Amino acid sequence: MKRLASTLLVLLPVSAFAAGGIEVTRGPDTTLYGTCVPSLLVENRSTETVDYLEVDLALELADGQRRTVELKSAYREGVLYPIAPGVGATLRQHLDTSRSLGVQCSEIKARTVEGTICEAKGKPCASAVSVHP
Numbered sequence: 648m649k650r651l652a653s654t655l656l657v658l659l660p661v662s663a664f665a666a667g668g669i670e671v672t673r674g675p676d677t678t679l680y681g682t683c684v685p686s687l688l689v690e691n692r693s694t695e696t697v698d699y700l701e702v703d704l705a706l707e708l709a710d711g712q713r714r715t716v717e718l719k720s721a722y723r724e725g726v727l728y729p730i731a732p733g734v735g736a737t738l739r740q741h742l743d744t745s746r747s748l749g750v751q752c753s754e755i756k757a758r759t760v761e762g763t764i765c766e767a768k769g770k771p772c773a774s775a776v777s778v779h780p
Contacts, residue, residue: 667692683752693774707757
């Protein structure tokens with residue numbers, strides 16, 4: 648009985664940790680060269696190492712326009728920055744490979760998720776990705 652109890656105590660934290668998945672929340676908006684650059688914060692609560700994570704955000708602007716921004720953990724074709732279990736990271740827009748918003752942060756009125764790409768070991772992540780922009 649004692650052995651069973653110690654085994655359950657060891658397995659319980661791992662199961663709870665795995666159930667957390669990958670949580671993505673709104674990060675700080677910064678202004679660079681006069682334009683807003685949004686970001687997202689990642690908390691990897693899963694048991695797998697994420698090699699690449701991208702969230703495509705649709706932004707509704709004050710003037711009624713809609714723009715899509717790709718926020719990434721790394722350059723897709725370059726060096727990856729893995730996000731290990733229990734570690735956080737920031738998803739950023741890479742202004743050298745994508746078009747800037749061209750507006751101030753105060754002009755963003757709504758944010759919705761258009762899509763996510765999560766890869767681990769060259770395959771889609773097994774863990775759920777939850778995004779709250």
